[in-house]
Amino acid sequence: MTGSTVELKAKDFASDQEVRWCPGCGDYAILKAVQRTLPGLGVPKENFVFVSGIGCSSRFPYYMSTYGFHTIHGRGPAIATGVKVANPELDVWLITGDGDALSIGGNHLIHLLRRNVNLQVLLFNNEIYGLTKGQYSPTSKRGTRSPTSPRGSVEHPLSAGWLAMGAGAHFVARSIDTAKELTTVLTRAHEHKGTSLVEILQNCIVFNDGVFEAVTDRATAADRQIHVEHGKPLVFGKEKNLGLKLKAGSLTVEVVTIGGNGITTDDIMVHNEKDKVLAALLLGMEAPEFPVALGVIYCDPAPTYEQMLYEQVREESPTLDSLLNRGQTWEVV
Amino acid sequence: MTGSTVELKAKDFASDQEVRWCPGCGDYAILKAVQRTLPGLGVPKENFVFVSGIGCSSRFPYYMSTYGFHTIHGRGPAIATGVKVANPELDVWLITGDGDALSIGGNHLIHLLRRNVNLQVLLFNNEIYGLTKGQYSPTSKRGTRSPTSPRGSVEHPLSAGWLAMGAGAHFVARSIDTAKELTTVLTRAHEHKGTSLVEILQNCIVFNDGVFEAVTDRATAADRQIHVEHGKPLVFGKEKNLGLKLKAGSLTVEVVTIGGNGITTDDIMVHNEKDKVLAALLLGMEAPEFPVALGVIYCDPAPTYEQMLYEQVREESPTLDSLLNRGQTWEVV
Amino acid sequence: MTTQKQRETVETVVIRFAGDSGDGMQLTGNQFTVSTALSGNDLATFPDYPAEIRAPVGTTFGVSSFQIHFGSHDILTPGDSVDVLVAMNPAALKVNLDTLKVGGLIVADADSFTDRNLSKAGYDSNPLVDGTVAPYQLLELEVSRFTLEAVAELKLSKKDGLRCKNFWTLGLLMWMFDRPRDPVHEWINKKFAKREDLARANTAALNAGHIYGETAELSGVTGYSVAPAEVAPGTYKTITGTEGLAQGLVVGARAAETEVVFASYPITPASPVLHYLADLKEYGVMTFQAEDEIAAACVAIGASFAGKLGITSSSGPGIALKGEAIGLAVSTELPMIIINAQRAGPSTGMPTKAEQADLLQALHGRNGESPIAVLAAATPSDSFEVAIEAVRIATHYMTPVMLMTDSYLVNAAEPWLLPNADDLPSFPAPKATETEGFHPFKRDERGVRPWAVPGTPGLEHRIGGLEKGFDSGNISYDPTNHQQMTDARAAKIEAIADDIPKQTVDSGPQTGKLVVVGWGSTHGSIKTAVARAQEEGLEVSHVHIRYLSPLPRNLEAVLKGFDKVLVSEMNSGQLLSMLRARYLIPAVGHNRVTGQLIRVDDLVNQIRNVLEETK
Amino acid sequence: MTTQKQRETVETVVIRFAGDSGDGMQLTGNQFTVSTALSGNDLATFPDYPAEIRAPVGTTFGVSSFQIHFGSHDILTPGDSVDVLVAMNPAALKVNLDTLKVGGLIVADADSFTDRNLSKAGYDSNPLVDGTVAPYQLLELEVSRFTLEAVAELKLSKKDGLRCKNFWTLGLLMWMFDRPRDPVHEWINKKFAKREDLARANTAALNAGHIYGETAELSGVTGYSVAPAEVAPGTYKTITGTEGLAQGLVVGARAAETEVVFASYPITPASPVLHYLADLKEYGVMTFQAEDEIAAACVAIGASFAGKLGITSSSGPGIALKGEAIGLAVSTELPMIIINAQRAGPSTGMPTKAEQADLLQALHGRNGESPIAVLAAATPSDSFEVAIEAVRIATHYMTPVMLMTDSYLVNAAEPWLLPNADDLPSFPAPKATETEGFHPFKRDERGVRPWAVPGTPGLEHRIGGLEKGFDSGNISYDPTNHQQMTDARAAKIEAIADDIPKQTVDSGPQTGKLVVVGWGSTHGSIKTAVARAQEEGLEVSHVHIRYLSPLPRNLEAVLKGFDKVLVSEMNSGQLLSMLRARYLIPAVGHNRVTGQLIRVDDLVNQIRNVLEETK
Ligand SMILES: Cc1ncc(C[n+]2csc(CCOP(=O)(O)OP(=O)(O)O)c2C)c(N)n1
């Protein structure tokens, strides 16, 4: 029996099941990052619950030695909500893919976010349906060729981050499967009371290999990624000499070089993770014009669903008599 | 037979069915506005198709003398998409409520918007489930008491506009059931090629009477509403002396009085309906701090789904032989 | 109703109060009901609301009615047809006239039969004078004027004054059937505690109507009395099918020593259960209004995984949406209750009308071999019992249970003897704690897997919708394992048959010429019809099936004791096909798909015909 | 297979090519198939992919196989068990050994039976030497080495060289069964047009394998020949169940003079139909990848409303989700086709495995009385025919049609005589234009309402899921109208029975002792089993039901011509219960829920047993 008091290590969170993702799949790195993160959270092991939908990514719970529920396609958010409503003490992690979360499960995700149930959502975005062999997904770029779009897809993609903001999310972060910051982001997501959405750019080596290369390529990553941090200036680049500057009198930003054209650090915007409009702006930045924003982009806590729900309980376990006797009664003698 | 060439009037669009909304319901005014709008659009009557889901609002098609399809709860966007995919020539109007569109139908709405199917969505937002007798809806304010939330709802409401922006909408407008501008907004929505979302604040006199009173009350409306127009300054108030000003170096606006504190018209932001971040900002403004934004808030056209789809057809009706003979064949003699 | 000259005894009466939605007919009916219950009569009631939320005043589609059937013996249905029709306006008369027995009494408010109202109701001429009502007795009274006179001294606005009309009418009917007015007075005083003027006005109207009956010379109409029925002593209240269900779930959960997460999405006619439970947080019930029916089912499943009892509810279209999720609960073998308040279909159908056409959907509305337990409630009080049974079976057999009710039953009401707190059941549902040799699909001798709840140290495990190894609970694609698990899931449900009451014959001989078989809310109609046929001397029995999956083990033997089996349902023959397939008995159907309860006279006819054929 | 000493004639052979996912077994199998077809044999094939996308090399769950059954007479199944097992690595042997007949031949690549590979496959010792393969013949060849030698002169990397292993094996097997290599050479040259080195390498490997067979002294193994089957002259190709379905839909839509909107959401094993159609825009097929299955069904319904034929497809869990939408199509009486590629359930089940457990869901998986037409495809070529029938029925009867196929059938392949363009059917589906007296639910003499399409002047109308007046199409809550409409919807579906072929007896006497009844993809297994039983002298017939709703009018008579009815299904008895309920015949079931096709030997046994009992 694993008592709740034992000191845990990453490997204690690995289950006895053989991991069956394709060799080289980005999911492996995420699994490791999660296993590395959990021991530091101070949560008894038996309180962790991993819930997932269906997809390659959704196999995740089988590989964790915690409680796990591999549910049905797209419905993970609702199942996870049920777990939290039943027992707010449980520490729930929802694992989902771009198809699971944004295609069939889009509505549940939105409602989870607006209700602000206290759990973490890890959205493995590989811009493809992996498990069903490579059809384009709601995040695939227009023109993506796939078995269902042999002439290129004709759909404008969704942005997970924008959608989350649109739904009234209170925590939105973005990271990359192999990034070492992933554990930090996961820890922040866990700290946040409410629904924390973490979009993880994940490479599907079989059906969509290299789709994030422009962003993740180590050689150019520093120029293509901006790691945002609350209260710190929005700078990036190998030399940290690039930054985001608000165009005067408008709601748009531009990339500027500090030192060039009289630009100083003071011209650079400071990240405010409580600013909803800024978050939308950062989440909307796309390559090649802009760097891709990574880290905790938005975090503005609000009361959680289950907290407000349980606050409505007025007294402890009244007798059933008081229920049965409600309303107008009469006696027959 | 109603030929397509006859000059039509508003009353030609009224069907022979008795209208069965509650006396005083805001839906009546919207019905009239639509009937007034259609004759001016230059579309043959037989090409209009009104599709709806389920709800009080979704009874709408029965009262129009056009083609109509009262479908199932929340699925109107998908049915309407099917109509357009089958025949892009048809002029499709989707009628839906806050429950129909944002609760059960949320996912279909999002995907309709991102696909940008060319049709108009009229979302009757009364912040309540009318047809099922008054339960709170996804747009109901937190704390709303209703049969399912006798102690006040514990859910953060959705904003239809923010959600639409999050989904990548290309046209978002807002109006009020009894507003005379409604026909103008509807005409703009029709002009826009792509999915046009028009949120209409609609009074449910039975279950949520007066929920928009703070905004719609004639006495104070001028101060509580801002009617936005592309290229025009964002001013409001009875004297048109109030305006929205960007706070320097930030992404937030404040309400200022023109003439006071050295503020001039030049300080007032000009509406740009193609600016996504501005649209998000305007859609997020809430009373009492801000006026509620009305009119065409966002309009930035992009290729429509059906246009891109039909462009992929390579030749006209090839013979079936060419299909059947595909692949490796052999002869038996 | 057999009338006699003076206030004389009748055995049973059916009254229908009908008026515009704004006329307060539901309230009138409810007050009449309470007084009737207090008079010691047995009774059954059924409200009939308009489909529209608030239709324009005076239209036929705005008519709201309330029917009560009461008497000095067992009353099982609200009645096929009506003895007394109260028509507050022409539309109410128009809509309800065909429910009135020939020779029955119409009480009409003459003041409301204006040209305008007549035309709104679609009458070309006044039915009270043009011969339309000739086959009936007519009591045409200036109710509006009398009411205004009665409340005159209170100086109300005319509008407020006229709103007391229903109390005037109630007073008259209370005189007519000799009901006590005290409970109504009490109710009025409580209800209008903050508007003393209204309290007084309604009281005045009530009394005026009563006095009118006592004193006026009503042509051909006199007072009746209905002797009390023999009922067991105890504390009573009236409950509807909705209240029965909701209270049963709470009582059941207590018995199982668990709590409830009730997740639902509003839909007619299922919503009232959600509404009722929404205010019971203290009783261990968390309600959750989901974004749709799928989410509702999934929230329930998540809750059950986490150790509470997940319950969801819906009606036809919503139940159809839950199919995939129910399959997950079958595959993961989690407890779950699905309440199906059936309504007329297919598709949106007639949302306010009753039907029993979802039985085969309950059994087969999912992919794969996916057996679940199915129970159906017969009456408002039976709803209470069946809800408790559903909790017991779900938690003790780790299975979804579909609990069938319908549009009629959720609204129907009857007097209910409150159970004694000590008589309430107790059946604690075990949760796993033993880690030794644990695996999540390790079955006990009944074939049931353990309920191992997150938060329990050492029982960490993973479940899901993929096929699981019988011996490990791990994913398995093995062919023989799949057969074994398929059989195990079926056997587990079949095993419930050892743990439910044997099938009994509801009335009539244990074997014989003919048995009428039914399930669900038609219980009262069928029982009444069979009783009537028995009174005619016909040899017929009644079997009511409460457990539809698994069926009681002795059902086959019971049915085979009869020469003929007639299955009466509000559908095109769903239970019928189950019984024929299973037992190969040449059962025939009495099938009605009208959105309305089986009619007693109609069924009696069919019983006669079937017995005639056998001769 | 009856072997003889020299290249001697055998009647039928089953070969299974098995290797790692990366070993190219599907390709090898396909090439062998084409050559076999060109040799004039009849054949049936079945690929068996791993459930994982790309499992680690050498693991058992990464094994990919391809089975071909061919012979000189009618071949109806890919075969219960295997004559020749090609095992490219230990995992392939491990997974497939139990499919090999005792005495059957193993062709193994000895070079791959390394310690590492053995342990990856979970073998403690080498099965080729430890006695594991004692009951079989073993041909242990250094395939890797031979291949590398064969391609040596091309100076490929070792990795590229080893990738030619499958062609070496193919060459050997082609020698063994005397297949022509020309089509393979052609294919190689086309495929590797841009990599001449690879083309030459593969050709060299192929030839080397062939030469090896010709020259080497293979202990106990010699060449076989399989005489050509008698087949009708004409142009042939092999088609899978997927291709048959997809092409049938296109041909059907042309016949109906309409176009197709095919809306679906990917799911195993239904997706391939969507993939196939996605590239056929020229043929009047617009495909739509929806956000979920509900949307897919609704897009199809919208398209049908707008005048094209809306089709949707899915498998178990997705079909469950479509129930509510299908109900809307029933209520609004719109044409629609729902393709159900069944897989093992319940819930997610075993997505790649076959089952027939969705039949009752097809019939009853919706709320209310909601009848639709249901057809099932038997074989790849029958899929073509049935798809055309589905289009005809949907468009001519304004009804949803559920078309059942399954995991096995969508992937199975057989040779197909291409239909002559002139022989293709034509059945234009009428659209309404006449405005006089029009209403949307005005039925013709067959009970079918008009297809009145938006864009048609003067036919503007509103439809929906609420109950409609029989005489007007307007919303109606009238009780008798609801009964009338319920009956009309049922009668319309029943009427289709007048317009479909009568039920025939597939093989065996028209009446007699025993009939085996089946539906769907088990056709071949059942037919083969019945034939085998007949060869044994048993009196048994075979009835295959293609039209499951409505059932053929004469089915009852056909079945009642037999003393015993045995219904063989890959479920727990679904068609069985339908037939028992409807005809009250004491049919019994042969039910297997293993995710695999009914086994011929198993069914033959049961036939024997049943006939034994009757004696
Ligand atoms: C109801 C239902 N519909 C469809 C499927 C088939 N399906 C399984 S996973 C999947 C999409 C997976 O994509 P994503 O969520 O992006 O996960 P990934 O495999 O890429 O990690 C689909 C369509 C299913 N299992 N259930």
Ligand SMILES: Cc1ncc(C[n+]2csc(CCOP(=O)(O)OP(=O)(O)O)c2C)c(N)n1
């Ligand atoms: C599948 C399904 N679920 C639930 C319902 C019940 N239902 C009908 S309308 C409605 C909500 C209506 O709210 P809204 O869309 O805001 O429309 P309104 O009546 O306020 O105009 C609900 C829950 C249904 N008809 N079908």
Ligand code: SF4
């Ligand atoms: S298909 Fe793609 S996402 Fe799935 S396991 Fe393989 S690499 Fe990973």
Ligand code: SF4
């Ligand atoms: S309930 Fe509300 S929304 Fe519905 S018709 Fe009445 S007033 Fe209008």
Ligand SMILES: [Mg+2]
């Ligand atoms: Mg993905």
Ligand SMILES: [Mg+2]
């Ligand atoms: Mg609403």
